[in-house]
Amino acid sequence: MITNQRYEKIMNYLNENGSGSVNDLVDITNSSTATVRRDLTHLESKGFLKRFHGGATVDQMEQEEDYSEKSVKNLSKKLKIAQKAAELIEDGDTIFIDAGTTTYEMMPFIKASNITVVTNSITLIDQLVRNGHNTHVLGGKVKPSTKAVVGHDVIEKLKTLSFDKCFVGVNAIDIHHGYTTPDEDEAYIKRTAVEQARRAFVLADSSKFERSAFVKFAGVEEAVIITENENHPFLEKIDDRTTIIGGGVSDLYSDI
Template sequence: MLTNQRYEKIMDHLNENGMASVNELVDITSSSAPTIRRDLTHLEEKGLIERVHGGAAISHIEHEEDYRDKAVKNLSKKIKIAQTAASLIEDGDIIFIDAGTTTYEMLPFISQEDLTIVTNSITLIEQLVRNGHRTHVLGGRVKPSTKAVVGPEVIDVISRLSFDKCFIGVNAIDTAHGLSTPEEEEAYIKSRAIRQSRNAYALVDSTKFNRSAFIQFADIEDAFIITDDVKHSFIEKIKSRTEIYGGEKK
């Protein structure tokens, strides 16, 4: 099993169960104990887990990461989610696409026509324009760590717009705190975009389940959830509170 595949299996297991022993992780990855210990050391250095005696536990507080680090993590999950999200767009829609590494993966799958796309992500601009979409970039200060445009100017403009749909990146989700993100300025933008949209979609891979970040920007009921694992135990807990999308368009 490749290293990144082991990381993904370890994180999936910890997100599902909260904690695990080294022996459990050896079994589910078919790896040696020394390999698992090295993997756990790496994941702890990234702030994703906490080492405990004989194993590891999930780190439940999500911190802000650099865009380049996030972009390569859980990529297969992000692509699956992005494809489902793009399938929900219809010809002629006016949409908002949030800054984020999962929303970025939507771009190859957006083939609908006559779209107007608003974004606060500097990474989306070039590809959207190249693909022939009417593209509006919100003006403000660029955050180097997330490539997001933030600031009061962004909030002011979004407050005067209306969207058919918005697609929002999420750092963490749990039943108590809803949808959350580590950074206050981005939280305001996500919250306002949801309020200005007829339909709001939160793109959440399963590694974000049962976690929280510093700022809550929406309740679970405020957005439909698009995820990679609709059979996860966390989804069972929230499916009565909102619509869940995963794999195929509903």
């Protein structure tokens, strides 16, 4: 098994179980004790886990936060990202925008006309309708903490739709797990939206980098990252795997 595959298996195991012994990790990677210990040392140096005697535990796992708490965190960064994202919407586009505090900030910046917006966010509806956009809200159960509509019906409806672009939020991004979020229901919605869009965009401020949450919804290469800091060291590690927008919007169309 190659090194990156071992890293992924180790992190998946730790994220699912909270912690694991060296023997557990030897078994799942079919590697030697010495190899696993070297892997744990490397992953700890990158901040992905913490070692203890005889094993390791995950570090910095992102947990779900209440919407009102998230909405005021890193607000200036979110506004920069939201404006960049909104500028990518073109006249006549059909787009999906998911529930999130950064996607919410896109609303006043959307200048394109004759667009169709599909969303699972109850917080976006009023502004979308007030601004005259053709708005479709996916039906299902409302999750109070994130103001997202979730459930089987949302997934099945999304599978019947196609989008020019989708814009989704993320709780964490790292090399091994890609884009992750704490909630399974929301992860499935993000995953489906990415699959149904010609171009997928993940909105992420730099506080989300080199962290992981419980559920992966896409690999790094499956979406363009829109962020406020294109010079962050983490982005150098993945710039050969995806497009990163941290400067001018025109850069996107020269790279894709």
